[in-house]
Amino acid sequence: MTRFTEYDCSGGCPVEAALEQIGGKWKGVTLFHLLDGVKRFNELQRDVGGVTQRMLTKQLRELEAAGLIHREVYPVVPPKVEYSLTEKGESLRPILMALKDWGEEHVLATA
Amino acid sequence: MTRFTEYDCSGGCPVEAALEQIGGKWKGVTLFHLLDGVKRFNELQRDVGGVTQRMLTKQLRELEAAGLIHREVYPVVPPKVEYSLTEKGESLRPILMALKDWGEEHVLATA
DNA sequence: CGGAATCCCAAGCGATACTG
DNA sequence: CAGTATCGCTTGGGATTCCG
Numbered sequence: 001m002t003r004f005t006e007y008d009c010s011g012g013c014p015v016e017a018a019l020e021q022i023g024g025k026w027k028g029v030t031l032f033h034l035l036d037g038v039k040r041f042n043e044l045q046r047d048v049g050g051v052t053q054r055m056l057t058k059q060l061r062e063l064e065a066a067g068l069i070h071r072e073v074y075p076v077v078p079p080k081v082e083y084s085l086t087e088k089g090e091s092l093r094p095i096l097m098a099l100k101d102w103g104e105e106h107v108l109a110t111a
Numbered sequence: 112m113t114r115f116t117e118y119d120c121s122g123g124c125p126v127e128a129a130l131e132q133i134g135g136k137w138k139g140v141t142l143f144h145l146l147d148g149v150k151r152f153n154e155l156q157r158d159v160g161g162v163t164q165r166m167l168t169k170q171l172r173e174l175e176a177a178g179l180i181h182r183e184v185y186p187v188v189p190p191k192v193e194y195s196l197t198e199k200g201e202s203l204r205p206i207l208m209a210l211k212d213w214g215e216e217h218v219l220a221t222a
Numbered sequence: 223c224g225g226a227a228t229c230c231c232a233a234g235c236g237a238t239a240c241t242g
Numbered sequence: 243c244a245g246t247a248t249c250g251c252t253t254g255g256g257a258t259t260c261c262g
Contacts, residue, residue, distance in 0.1 A: 013160070014214030015207060019139045021218065025235075028130045041244050049124070052236060057245065078243045079242080088217055095213060096126060098206045103125030106199055107132065136255075152224055163256060168225060189223040190262080 021066045022092070026051050026059045031089060032096050034069060038084040068092070132177045133203070137162050137170045142200060143207050145180060149195040179203070 022028045026048055033039065033047040045056050060083060063069045068089035074080040085092075133139045137159055144150065144158040156167050171194060174180045179200035185191040196203075 013140050013143075014211045014219055015139045015143045016136075016214075017218040018210040018214035019133070022130070023134055025127075028126045029124050032124075032126045052238095053245070054237085054247095055235065058235090073244095077242090079245075081244060091217060092213065095206065095209050098209060099129040100125045102203065102206060103127075103129035106202060107128040108125055164225070165227095165257085166255065169255085184224095188262085190225075192224060 021063075021068065024059050024062065026055055027063060028096070028099065030056070030059055030063065031068065031085070031092060032100065034083060034085050034089070035093055035096060038082050041081055041083070044083060063089070132174075132179065135170050135173065137166055138174060139207070139210065141167070141170055141174065142179065142196070142203060143211065145194060145196050145200065146204055146207060149193050152192055152194070155194060174200070 022031060029048050030044060030051075033044060036047075039047070041056070041060075044060075045051060045053065048056065051059075060069065060071070064071050067086055070084050070086050072082045072084070074082070133142060140159050141155065141162075144155060147158075150158070152167070152171075155171075156162060156164065159167065162170075171180065171182070175182050178197055181195050181197050183193045183195070185193070
């Protein structure tokens with residue numbers, strides 16, 4: 001059995017670090033919906049459901065700062081901004097899918 | 112390609128639900144260290160690193176309420192309490208390991 | 223040893239209104 | 243359309259002290 005006690009985690013636990021990047025209230029869901037492909041702001045807001053503009057903007061900026069998503073602005077009128085996953089963000093796909101499956105089975109299933 | 116847009120997520124997104132259960136600042140790390148096996152309070156506090164008693168207690172209670180861990184109290188003096196993963200908690204192992212790997216590779220690796 | 227109780231601050235988060 | 247600005251509530255989280 002692998003022992004994790006050696007993982008001191010003091011100030012640099014990989015699990016904690018990972019959760020920090022997807023830990024916001026809407027970050028996980030946002031990333032999840034971006035697995036779908038490129039989406040615009042309003043599309044995301046619809047998909048995520050219940051998130052306010054302010055929060056979605058904030059979370060998107062943080063995800064962008066973390067290098068998980070890419071923000072492409074088209075200088076047209078009306079404004080058009082597209083969000084997509086970076087490679088780093090795409091690498092979260094198996095984790096996000098696992099979280100979805102786990103959530104379905106162990107949380108929502110009321111079982 | 113699977114489209115997730117159908118996932119309205121309004122009030123019940125599985126990803127969000129899953130993240131809520133492991134979303135506390137120390138919950139992920141705590142669970143991670145419990146993958147190791149049964150541990151006592153002080154042992155956990157040492158392993159997690161930097162967490163205060165109050166917070167560890169709180170997170171443990173929440174994890175217990177979520178059915179992820181089991182709390183076994185031995186009525187002896189000095190007090191002895193052991194924490195372990197339930198089946199539901201154990202089912203998070205692949206996810207926690209995936210988070211650890213991802214964190215090591217994409218966050219801590221400074222790459 | 224393993225908490226519980228209290229106090230307090232900072233961050234997270236939401237509603238609303240306004241703008242290029 | 244895609245934000246920004248402002249305000250204020252609510253929560254999370256830390257330090258400290260006390261208890262069985």
